[in-house]
Amino acid sequence: MGDDFDEVLARTARIATDWLNTLDQRPVGETATLPGLRELLGGPLPEGPEPALRVVEALATAEPGMVAIPSGRYFGFVIGGGLPAAVAADWLTTVWDQNAGLYACGPAAAVAEEVAGEWLRELLALPAGSSYAFVPGCQTAHLTCLAAARHHVLRRAGWNVEEDGLNGAPRVRIVVSDRRHTTIDRALRLLGFGTATMTVVPSDSSGRMEAAAVRTALAGPEVPSIVCAQAGEVNTGAFDDLDALADACERAGAWLHVDGAFGLWVLASPKLRHLAAGAERADSWAFDAHKWLNVPYDSGIAFCAHPEPHRAALSTTADYLVQGGEGAPRDAIDWTPGFSRRARGFAVWAALRSLGRSGVADLVERCCEHARAFAAGLAGVPGAEVLGDVVVNQVLFRFGDDAATDRVLRRVVDSGEAWLSGTTMGGRRAIRLSVCNWRTTKQDIDRTLAAFRTAAG
Template sequence: METHLSSASRPPAAVPAELFARTAQIAADWLRSLDRRPVAASATLGELRSRLGGPLPVGSVDPLTVVEDLARAAEPGLVAMPSGRYFGFVIGGGLPAAVAADWLTSVWDQCPGFYACGPAASVVEEVTGAWLAALLGLPADASFAFVTGCQTAHLTCLAAARHHVLDAVGWNVEELGLGGSPSIRVIVGARRHVSVDRAVRFLGIGRASLRVLPVDGSGRMEVSRLREELAAAGTPTIVCAQAGEVNTGAVDDLDEIADAVAGTGAWLHVDGAYGLWAAASPALRHLVRGVERADSWAFDAHKWLNVPYDSGLAFCAHPDSHRAAMTATADYLVQGGPGQPRDAMDWTPAFSRRARGFAVYAALRSLGQRGVADLVERSCAHARTFADGLAAVPGCEVLNEVVLNQVLFRFDDDRTTDGVLRRVIDSGEAWLSGTTVDGRRAIRLSVTNWQTSDSDIGRALDAFRNAAVEM
């Protein structure tokens, strides 16, 4: 008798080798096109909705057709972020080893929430965390978490800080919540990143808890005012310092801030989204002197380490507080065991998540210590070259001291500044973002991509010279 199998009982299909080979070809063609393609997307919003939209098919579609159609429809709406001429938002490219490892991550499809779901993924995170602590000069016994990015890293670190400062005054926030708890003040600089404020909101501490301190012209916190604030009422306190202001690249005086915090019982957190990577460079390490004295650190790998999105790290000098803020357990979970493997869900807000450690491991191993230092130093050298070239463009004013990879500049007035930027983006030669500083329009450039070359900097400078003449 003939038997008809339901879709649920059909045997698994063969490995779609043709599909994966074609996908790899599409990916390679995209990467090869970066040097000659416009950096900005070319399609409008309406065009993309038309190309990608329409009703969901009733029946199934061949996977190869799906991938080819997707690539063809999306291509005009892709920004060439992996290009060496993309200078926006402190976004790196993807190192070849990291991209390849990220592909394997998708194929392996491991869940490193706890060891039993992905032993290799868990151990890779353990190894990579130790490498990062050594590379960046953080305490060897610091706990850590692989998260989506610096926003979630702040959330993780500040949750540990919240536990720590309230526990010190006898309040168990995990058990009792914040209702009726002692108030927490969070001391920040006026030019902190908005993700710090957002983490404070998410944690229920609230924006009203912020004590905003003045900063100097580059965005560095005024430490004398910090000392005054810390000398005030002895409420539980978190201090958020910054390594790498988003527009200027300026780094707070972390050593002096650590001196001010020492002995007060306050928790010192460092937003090192990209600037903490200066610690990997012997030539730039002095900029973050004293960073190891903090209580927690948040930073990204998808910025200066150039791994694919998304990839952030949270480190904490107080593992007990970190674990208390994050851990979870359930009868059905398989946790711990012989040799005490590391269960990542004890350290992250996530339960199930992507095995981000593979790409970070591959990036670090492919570069080595000297390669990471060279990537950081080369980016900073390109930024200085760009700033020097801009200084010779009529009507252009460089607004910051170029200490890292950020250049902040403007033209004669707001209209000219925005007009020059628009012309450069429309030329396809580079992509940068505008900003507002002290009430005036400006342009910010970030050199973060491993592929950026002298030629890329030259092309971007030529585009600004031409745009300035047109304006």
């Protein structure tokens, strides 16, 4: 209490810059054990105050338990790093401490979201007039978009779900792929749709939803329907045929939602946007900024081509709130599930301002080039087998049987040279490399390939 902010923040900045400036020398994975971290951070609840500087120093001792996610050799879970401008903006976001739920609590935060939302819409060529929401991540973006979809399809059927709930409502037909991301299921559960409501259609060997199966699922009399498509399957990076799915949805009067967690960013690239052809015909889109835009965690985006159901599904009011007013400023609580919320728009604004249109395209294309280079380099790694073509930034590969695959992966991760995750594909174990970080260089790819050669030898 009464600590000097200058001293505390200056020391924190030194700890932070040391972390970032030594990423190339640090092991990518954690080096601390679970018991060790509990000993470092645990103990009884302190009985009294402690100086902030001492608290920061104590917290910094937990660095051995950090995974070097900002490193250019972190290739797990489709996680990006943090652009310098975005990291700095995120620090300021914390210091400014604006509650971005209401314009009245943070006017600049509201306008930053307004500008960044329009920049994103323009960058990805989504329909003019689309509404948007800045949310924690793609999970909440799905929840936001599918809440709008639920409102829209049930209102067309004469049912007001916000007033009457789902008890007695017309049944909603929800069509999903057998290779959908698990966040779709959880969003549907939170919205009151059980797994029994889902019509699961097959995907092909690359992970693309079969459009013919979707047409069959939507055949017959028109009923309230939602189709969840994918732009970038999490293992293979495959894109559903969004044009064909949009055609099927238009014929059936269904809402088309696109899970574009990382893949939707190809729309920013003149070389790659053909992969998501037809995306602009969807009704809603969910994706992350903490993936390919490389802003700090957490940062997801929801877009909706139909602002009316979006707002109707999520808007709320209370007597004590200060909403609307002169010029009708945008209040984020009308568009997001969150009430009190972090001003995520500042970091997104900063990332887009620092990169510009060409910089985002270059970042996306460069990551894909690194992924292709890694796949090609696996030809020189004993026993490595690449599974399918590299579509974007995902490389899927394995070594012999499941035990060998897991053993080689474990050796690479334990070496500290790189961090990748395992997965299962076609009932067999595989390794997934995802290039999503602005820091990744050719040298990082070469070091990782060398680590695999050693591990497989």
